[in-house]
Amino acid sequence: MSATPERVDEATVALSEDVSFERGLLWKGLFSLVVVLALAYARMRWWL
């Protein structure tokens, strides 16, 4: 049982999925930043 073409194909697909996941990190970071900015706005607008 060596590195068969099927196994390599599966590994290639897995690699592209992993790369795709990493691409989404920037958006997750921006979302988190928006949450913080919303909290900062709420503090200034209502809670001071």
Next chain:
Amino acid sequence: MTITAPSTFFGWLLSALILIGALPMLCSVFQFFLVGLHRWFSHYDRADPAHMPRVAVLVPAWNEALVLDFSVERMMALDYPQDRLRLVIVDDASTDDTPDLLREKQERYPGRIVVLRRQQGGQGKSHTLNHGLDVILDDDWAEAVLITDADVVFAPDAIAKLARHLADPEVGAVMGFIREASAPPHWLSRYIGYEYATAQLAARRAQNVIGAQACLAGGAQLLSRDNLEAQGGRIDTTTLAEDTVTTFLTQLGGRKVIFDPNAQCFAEEPASVTGLWKQRLRWSRGNLQVSRRFHSVFFRRSTVHHLGNAWLGLQWYSTLLLPAFMVLVSVALVVMWLFDAGDANLLFRIFWSISAFAFVFTTTFTLTLDRRVAARSWRQAFVFPGLVNLSLMAYVIAPGPMHDLIRASCEVIGLGWTEETRSLLALFAYAWTSLCMLFAWLIFRLDRLTWMRPVLSVFMLVVGFGPFLCSITFAAYVAQLRGAATTWDKTEKTGKVGIS
């Protein structure tokens, strides 16, 4: 809130100390900015999915009969070419059923499992690993060695995902994500699960971005043969953090260390406060030893490695010195309060505002990094700093409503809303960054009383898991200063790992 500059040198000094105390949080925020850039700095563009080197999986085992059955079976079923995977288990003179179990596994999987036995055991993991490395490196079969723990269970594709990075000859070591997977999950393991997401999924991605890793995952590290041989084919036995020493030596030798967050494995974590304390005390003491050994590496540029990166140095030392920072902040606030209560209040608000926004940003980001961690540990993520710290954050975020709430609470319990009450509350709030570590230590001590254990989760909720970890680091300072023996405390595992 009107901001006015301190009028004296002493005021400036105390203000600077308090703002320096916020450094760990600012480093943490910067770390998450780096995480967002990981897509451009990950190693995936140089990974080759067809690269499947011959891997020897090295497992140290000291009385691990409870966990080995499951982990060996899972290892034998991995999605990796069978003729390229060999399991080498070093029985560290176990006195339980480990030898019988290993004999049975060897018979069941002939040629795929090598069992070695040390006659004198209990010297520690690194001695056991070296026994195995001597045998593995004695012939030229293994192209890479995966060092793991007896209880760690790998996802079917994990080794292939780690190995793909070794196609790049510049890579000396690759690590995966160790997912906390105690089954059924208990309150302590849920905290650890969330902590692992921040310490691995976030921190190690950020370290990928800067090109320097601080520490290989002890239970999931794949080392190239070249790298191991360059280190003399031995794992460090002089410190309690042999993984970190390997990480530093790899990079000092000009080889890269890569974290692959998608190569995942599952591990059971300590189920008791005392077990966790002992494990983390060993880690913290190891980090102090490593800091001493490699102090000249930090904050210095090199053409060979990136360990001198300024952010890595700040992150390393701010984590290591976090208890000192916390004490510094509370002492500076209390002293400032004695001289000028107004300035103390202002700096308190600045410090806790930074804390609050950093907490919201990093927690939100961490929970988006992994759905399973989010589903399992989201409650623990929100209460990670503890209810008292959360109240202080709430006070600076929403001072009006919180002021009314505190006043009403004082009146309910019969405390008049007098100047004295307000002063006492302020002093308590200023001192809390130190006091929380003391209370966290008390939780550890209370774990010795069996009848107290059912309520420890409530105490942890109030004091916070973060301060608890901080307290352990403080205990590590004390242990190192006292020159306490560097004995290896084995973390007890029961084999209850859920991998679904």
